[in-house]
Amino acid sequence: LKKKKKKNQQQKTDLSEQIKAATKDNHVRAENTQLMLSYQKGEITLVQYKVLLCSLYEIYRALEDEMDRNASHPAVAPIYFPQELSRVESLESDLEHFFGSEWRKRVIVPAATQRYGQRLRQIGRENPELLVAHAYTRYLGDLSGGQVLGKITQKSLGLSSKEGLSFFYFPSVSSPNRFKQLYRSRMNSIELTEKEKAAVLEEAVQAFELNIQVRDLRMNFSVQALTKNDTKNCSTHKDRSPAAVLPSSPIVQFTVGLCVALATIGVGMYAL
Numbered sequence: 001l002k003k004k005k006k007k008n009q010q011q012k013t014d015l016s017e018q019i020k021a022a023t024k025d026n027h028v029r030a031e032n033t034q035l036m037l038s039y040q041k042g043e044i045t046l047v048q049y050k051v052l053l054c055s056l057y058e059i060y061r062a063l064e065d066e067m068d069r070n071a072s073h074p075a076v077a078p079i080y081f082p083q084e085l086s087r088v089e090s091l092e093s094d095l096e097h098f099f100g101s102e103w104r105k106r107v108i109v110p111a112a113t114q115r116y117g118q119r120l121r122q123i124g125r126e127n128p129e130l131l132v133a134h135a136y137t138r139y140l141g142d143l144s145g146g147q148v149l150g151k152i153t154q155k156s157l158g159l160s161s162k163e164g165l166s167f168f169y170f171p172s173v174s175s176p177n178r179f180k181q182l183y184r185s186r187m188n189s190i191e192l193t194e195k196e197k198a199a200v201l202e203e204a205v206q207a208f209e210l211n212i213q214v215r216d217l218r219m220n221f222s223v224q225a226l227t228k229n230d231t232k233n234c235s236t237h238k239d240r241s242p243a244a245v246l247p248s249s250p251i252v253q254f255t256v257g258l259c260v261a262l263a264t265i266g267v268g269m270y271a272l
């Protein structure tokens with residue numbers, strides 16, 4: 001009985017348990033963003049998926065750049081699994097599939113996504129011990145729901161193969177559940193002061209919020225405006241420079257979204 005009690009007490013102080021508890025409410029909110037509700041209804045559209053890919057690319061580029069740069073930092077090394085988890089290359093091949101060989105000129109970066117990327121780069125420079133909060137939020141989330149979301153995407157978009165969906169699959173992870181266990185134990189091995197631990201928990205809440213904002217802004221403005229006009233021509237911002245940014249004010253964003261949609265009808269007929 002004593003042993004069991006000790007184990008329970010130990011679990012309560014484990015980072016993996018604490019981070020899950022600290023972000024429980026945020027997870028519920030993340031499940032209920034419009035994009036995730038579309039997913040749960042099996043109604044994801046090509047436009048939504050393409051914009052999601054653009055955002056994920058920006059986010060993972062920042063996350064993985066910072067993880068690579070801090071790979072030997074004591075709070076990063078235990079959870080550094082580039083071979084198993086890296087998503088940048090798979091996102092690049094998915095982007096090429098949906099946007100064509102000129103995809104680099106076509107990716108867009110909504111303002112909320114840009115803020116997320118900036119936050120990742122800032123903590124990579126200033127507080128690498130907080131990277132675990134972001135790596136947990138993205139990678140454990142992807143390992144938890146990825147394959148189901150991959151199947152829903154394939155079905156919703158009527159894709160005949162898994163081409164364009166490599167983001168969802170982790171070929172070097174044979175059992176996502178076992179890998180999640182390993183990941184949790186590595187998280188728990190990171191030595192953090194109480195102050196640092198509190199900061200990691202706070203950052204994880206922020207990481208969920210950044211994900212929620214990315215999903216909602218995308219739905220409310222850029223995607224909606226584009227979808228209304230022409231689904232087929234979505235996201236083909238031929239005249240945009242790489243990593244163009246959609247402004248964050250709702251009215252400006254809606255207007256810009258609408259203008260982009262109208263302009264896209266003109267130039268985009270031949271693009272997809």
Ligand code: HEM
Binds near residue numbers: 030036144
């Ligand atoms: C349709 C929306 C979603 C559904 C249905 C969903 C569902 C789930 C499920 C069933 C688990 C496994 C829980 C467990 O093993 O105890 C999970 C874990 C997780 N999800 Fe989600 N999820 C969604 C969206 C998200 C989003 C948007 C994020 C953040 C970007 C996220 C982050 C996570 C994380 C970090 C975990 C690991 C929790 C842990 O074991 O500590 N999820 N999710």
